[in-house]
Amino acid sequence: MLDSIKKIFSGDADETVSTTGKPDISREKSAALYAKAKTFFPGGVNSPVRAFKSVYGTPLFIEKGDGCYLWDADGNQFIDFCCSWGPLILGHNHSKVREKVIEVMQHGMSFGAPTALENELAELILKNNKFIKKLRFVSSGTEAVMSAIRLARGYTKRDKILKFEGCYHGHSDSLLVKAGSGLVTFGETSSAGVPKSFADETIVVALNDKAALQKAFDEFKDQVAAVIIEPIPANNGLLLQEKAFLQFLREICTQNGALLIFDEVISGFRIGFEGAAGHYQVKPDIITYGKIIGGGLPVGAYGSSAEIMGNISPEGAVYQAGTLSGNPVAMAAGIAQLSELLKTGFYRDLHNKTEEFAEAIQRYASAKNYIFKVFSIGSIFWFAFTDQEAIRRADEIDPASMDKFKMLHRELINRGVYLGPSGYEVGFISSAHTKIDLEKAKRAIFESLDVVFRGK
Ligand SMILES: *Cc1c(COP(=O)(O)O)cnc(C)c1O
Numbered sequence: 001m002l003d004s005i006k007k008i009f010s011g012d013a014d015e016t017v018s019t020t021g022k023p024d025i026s027r028e029k030s031a032a033l034y035a036k037a038k039t040f041f042p043g044g045v046n047s048p049v050r051a052f053k054s055v056y057g058t059p060l061f062i063e064k065g066d067g068c069y070l071w072d073a074d075g076n077q078f079i080d081f082c083c084s085w086g087p088l089i090l091g092h093n094h095s096k097v098r099e100k101v102i103e104v105m106q107h108g109m110s111f112g113a114p115t116a117l118e119n120e121l122a123e124l125i126l127k128n129n130k131f132i133k134k135l136r137f138v139s140s141g142t143e144a145v146m147s148a149i150r151l152a153r154g155y156t157k158r159d160k161i162l163k164f165e166g167c168y169h170g171h172s173d174s175l176l177v178k179a180g181s182g183l184v185t186f187g188e189t190s191s192a193g194v195p196k197s198f199a200d201e202t203i204v205v206a207l208n209d210k211a212a213l214q215k216a217f218d219e220f221k222d223q224v225a226a227v228i229i230e231p232i233p234a235n236n237g238l239l240l241q242e243k244a245f246l247q248f249l250r251e252i253c254t255q256n257g258a259l260l261i262f263d264e265v266i267s268g269f270r271i272g273f274e275g276a277a278g279h280y281q282v283k284p285d286i287i288t289y290g291k292i293i294g295g296g297l298p299v300g301a302y303g304s305s306a307e308i309m310g311n312i313s314p315e316g317a318v319y320q321a322g323t324l325s326g327n328p329v330a331m332a333a334g335i336a337q338l339s340e341l342l343k344t345g346f347y348r349d350l351h352n353k354t355e356e357f358a359e360a361i362q363r364y365a366s367a368k369n370y371i372f373k374v375f376s377i378g379s380i381f382w383f384a385f386t387d388q389e390a391i392r393r394a395d396e397i398d399p400a401s402m403d404k405f406k407m408l409h410r411e412l413i414n415r416g417v418y419l420g421p422s423g424y425e426v427g428f429i430s431s432a433h434t435k436i437d438l439e440k441a442k443r444a445i446f447e448s449l450d451v452v453f454r455g456k
Pocket residue numbers: 140141142143145168169170171230235263264265266290291
C-alpha cells in the first residue's frame with residue numbers, strides 16, 4: 001500500500017484527504033456522537049465491528065432506516081447492504097412488521113408467562129420446516145448456539161465439540177476458539193478470558209478438508225458430542241462449501257455417534273425458508289436460528305427432533321432458561337416477517353435480483369481485468385479482492401487484500417452505499433432493494449472499483 005494512502009487510513013490527522021477527488025461526506029454529528037459514546041462504552045460501541053476499526057473514518061450513527069435506505073445523524077442517505085447484519089430480509093421499517101409490533105405492544109411488553117404468540121411463531125416455523133419437530137426460543141444467536149451445544153453434550157454424554165476455522169458461532173466460551181497449527185488441533189482461545197481448559201474441549205479443523213475431519217474422529221473417537229458448522233459460512237468471507245462435504249459431515253457424525261449442528265443464524269430463512277438444510281437437503285440433528293427469525297428484534301431459537309428436544313428442561317435434565325425468552329413483541333416481529341417469506345415467489349425474486357446484481361459487477365470487474373470476485377448465494381454476496389475461482393477455507397483469504405476493501409468501503413460511503421465495515425463481512429440484499437436501487441448501487445460500485453484499481 002502506498003504510504004500516502006496508509007496515512008489516510010491510519011486514523012491520523014489528515015484523514016480528510018480523499019484519494020478520489022470526491023470530497024468525503026460530512027460525519028460531523030456522527031463524530032460528535034462517537035466521541036460521547038466513547039465516554040460510555042468501551043471503544044464507543046456495544047458490539048466491536050461497529051467501531052469501524054477496519055475501515056476509514058468514524059462510525060456512522062444511524063438515525064433512520066426505511067426500505068433499503070439508511071440515514072445517518074448528518075443526514076447522509078445510503079443504500080444499505082448490511083441490513084443489520086442479516087435480520088432485515090424485508091428491509092428497514094417494513095409496514096407489516098411495524099404494524100404487528102405496535103398492535104401487540106398495546107397489550108404490554110413482557111409477562112414471563114406463556115403467550116399464544118409463541119405458539120403462532122413456532123407453528124409457522126415447524127409447519128414449513130421438515131428438519132425440526134420441536135424448538136425453544138431464546139433471545140440471541142449466541143444463546144441459541146450455546147444452548148444447542150449444551151443439549152448435544154447432555155444428550156450424547158460426551159464433552160468435546162468440533163468446529164471449523166472460519167465459522168463464527170457467537171461469543172460463548174467454548175466457541176471463541178480458533179485453530180492452532182497442525183492438521184487437527186485443540187483450539188486456542190481467540191479471546192482473553194476464555195480458560196484454556198474450555199478451549200481444550202473444542203477441536204478445530206479447516207473447512208472443506210475431509211482428511212482432517214477423518215483424522216479428528218480417529219483421534220477423538222468416542223469423545224465428540226457434536227460437530228458444529230455454518231453450512232453456508234458467512235462470517236469470515238463467504239466460504240461456500242460443496243454439498244459433498246456437508247454430506248460427508250453428515251455421514252461421519254452418524255458413524256461416530258456425534259450430533260451434527262447446523263448453525264443457521266445467518267442462513268436460516270435467508271437461503272430459503274428451510275435454510276441451508278433445505279438448500280443442500282442435508283439433515284442435521286440440531287439447527288440454530290437467529291437474525292431473520294426475530295424480524296429485527298432479539299430472537300434466537302434452536303430446534304431438533306422431539307426426542308432430542310425432550311432433554312431440555314423442564315422435560316429433561318439439560319437446563320436452559322430466559323427471562324425474556326419468547327418475548328411477545330419480538331414474537332410479533334418474527335411472525336410478521338416470516339409470514340411474508342412464505343408468500344409464493346418471495347425467494348425466487350430475491351435470489352434472481354441478487355444473481356443479476358452479482359453477475360453485473362463481476363462482468364464489469366472482469367472486463368477491466370480487476371483482481372476482484374463477487375461470490376454469492378441466495379441473497380448473500382461477498383466482495384473479495386482475489387483471482388481465485390473459489391475460496392472455501394479461511395486461510396485462503398489473503399489478509400493483504402483487506403487494504404483494498406478499506407478503500408472500496410470509503411469510496412462507497414462517499415457515493416451513498418453502505419456495506420458492513422469489514423472486508424470479512426458479507427452483504428445482504430432485501431426484498432426492499434428495487435431494481436432501480438440496485439442499478440444506482442452498481443454505478444457507485446463500478447466507480448469505486450475504478451478508484452481502488454486506479455494505477456494498479
Ligand atoms: C450472528 C451469528 C451468531 C451470533 O448471533 P448473535 O445474535 O449476534 O448473538 C451465531 N452464529 C452465526 C452463524 C451468526 O451469524
